[in-house]
Amino acid sequence: MRLRVDLLPHGTYPDVVLVIDVLRATTTAITYLERGADALLLTATPDVALALRSEGMRQDGARPDGESTPYLLGGERGGLPIPGFDFGNSPVEAAAQNFTGRTVVMNTTNGTVAAHTAAQSGKHVFLAALTNAHAAARRARATATEEIAIVCAGTDERVGLEDVYAAGVLAEYLLAMGESSIDDGARIALTVRRSSGNPLEALGSSVHGARLASLGLGEDVRYAAGLSTSTLVPTLVTGDDVPPGTLKFIAG
Amino acid sequence: MRLRVDLLPHGTYPDVVLVIDVLRATTTAITYLERGADALLLTATPDVALALRSEGMRQDGARPDGESTPYLLGGERGGLPIPGFDFGNSPVEAAAQNFTGRTVVMNTTNGTVAAHTAAQSGKHVFLAALTNAHAAARRARATATEEIAIVCAGTDERVGLEDVYAAGVLAEYLLAMGESSIDDGARIALTVRRSSGNPLEALGSSVHGARLASLGLGEDVRYAAGLSTSTLVPTLVTGDDVPPGTLKFIAG
Ligand SMILES: [Ca+2]
Ligand SMILES: [Ca+2]
Ligand SMILES: [Ca+2]
Known part of the structure; x- marks a missing residue:
């Protein structure tokens, strides 16, 4: 099984795609x-x-x-x-x-743009976030035959720390479920996950998380940081x- | 001063651009x-x-x-x-x-594709690698009035750990030279730089570094890992x- 993390949506996806937009679409x-x-x-x-x-x-x-x-x-x-x-x-x-x-x-x-990119080629497309991370990883693992691609939506074509962090959480779950060959995107996401503190700290330190807080939407950031609170995929x-x-x- | 790291080339660049393709074009x-x-x-x-x-x-x-x-x-x-x-x-x-x-x-x-993307909009475009990292950071700092963008070439539109690591090295030098506001790409590059060991370990753990080694080009990887061995930009x-x-x- 190959595990791949695209830090921004691009390319084609042969098998399973997990689309992540933690702040806030997929949450x-x-x-x-x-x-x-x-x-x-x-x-x-x-x-x-x-x-x-x-x-x-x-x-x-x-x-x-x-x-x-x-x-x-x-x-x-x-x-x-x-x-x-x-x-x-x-x-x-x-x-x-x-x-x-x-x-x-x-x-x-x-x-939604990321989801449409994923759906153009992906055989199985799921939405993922921190709130359903464990369930989404299990579903991907149970479905994939060849590759699991985790696709970060990013913000206006710029990479988003919050999405990369969540991709690292999913990658960590997936690696714990069995052997995978991983790409550099997955290596980077795992490094970010392991170095950025708990979910709320990671989301709070992202450009978009700080922006939402300044708009009075800090409760949304807190909600999005709830790890595996849902089993719905x-x-x-x-x-x-x-x-x-x-x-x-x-x-x- | 804004410090920005694009993990893949995209977008437009208003001021200084440092183009990185550590393995091997810019080296x-x-x-x-x-x-x-x-x-x-x-x-x-x-x-x-x-x-x-x-x-x-x-x-x-x-x-x-x-x-x-x-x-x-x-x-x-x-x-x-x-x-x-x-x-x-x-x-x-x-x-x-x-x-x-x-x-x-x-x-x-x-x-060369990354350099052409950078040149379409960038006011000042330099080539950077680990071998000229300190000199390139100093030059960027001396030239920029608004933004320093570090642009990672990647490999066939996939992010390359070796380029992100080098971007983190440059970002670390630049932050040491004075205050900057940084974007999520820079945060991720700094995290990768600080978590991936020395340059040779980082390059060796990248997909492209491993591929070059398997092609008998390990000496090129070793050469590219030489930190600030040149002052030429x-x-x-x-x-x-x-x-x-x-x-x-x-x-x-
Ligand atoms: Ca978002
Ligand atoms: Ca969104
Ligand atoms: Ca390269």
Whole structure:
């Protein structure tokens, strides 16, 4: 088994891909499903998300205020809410809601782009974060036949310490589960994991973690630092019911 | 001053860029200039290099065997020599020759691509390696007004531990020279530098270092691990005499 860590999304993936956007897209995605959502639809652009909802409303004859649409919209651009969306990209906000029976359409700056890159070639695509790290590693190990690629979303094409740290946590779990040949990206992630203190210290020392704290979103950072608090692994599924331009993830 | 480390080349660079390809392009480039070469021309493709020489030969009326052309060709593809080139990409081979009065045209798999990416936007572009690390850091510090970007070439768009380690060495020198705000890439490089042992251990544990050793090129890895053995900093220059499709570096 090969274990590979891409510190930014690029290239092609032959087998299993674990997509990481700790602050905050994949942490929030896990939380939506934990809180009962039927499915997540990750869109490449906010426009696809907004179009989906108006379409959903027409199909369901829902009221113009959208209350009866099956779709809720969650996302952010540069950490800020998107006009017309129902939710930001906050796991703390998501954890306080009940999403039973709803589908959440997500669009975020980096996480959904990374997922789309992974899905272009990956055979099995999962979303991972610190909160589901152990479960995600187990799932990857049970599924892979050739390679496990851990893909860090990064921030605006710059590497993010928080994602590399989480990749190191996953790599450490995976190595403990059996022998792997590892690439330099994995070596670097393992080094960062072993040298950066506990999850909250690591996330707090990242550029993006510090930025979120300065925006008053320190509770999201604290939530994202919860190690293996969930056993839920968002799993990419395909099928006729997946709207074009979206990736559908369900609880796995 | 901002200090930034790109673990792979991407983006734009407003001020000073230090391009690193420790194994082996920038180490070899420094050696060519150490051994008397007037200049280096880095080409984006091998074809540009070969065309330059035939042109040179016609202008000089040199013999078809090329002995009198001002241009010598050095480079590799995937670690192997390029047909029609005079030299591979070996610093040990370069150190054994005298290049006085010659211009070396270089084309390598990753290093020259990284230099071209840097030159598209960078105001001041230098080549750096472990062998000139201290001199390169001093030059960057003396030149920069806004940002020092250290750009790791990587291997075929995968991050290379050897380049990240060298970036950490440069970052450590730069931090010792005065205050900087650093990005997550610099944090990761510093962590790798401080956790990976001495230069030879770090280079030897990288995928590319192990590959070179298995190809019988372990002496090149040993040479590249020589810390601050040179004070020469290859410096990008512009002007009418620079052939199209090339970057010209001179000793600085
Ligand atoms: Ca992020
Ligand atoms: Ca994001
Ligand atoms: Ca290299």
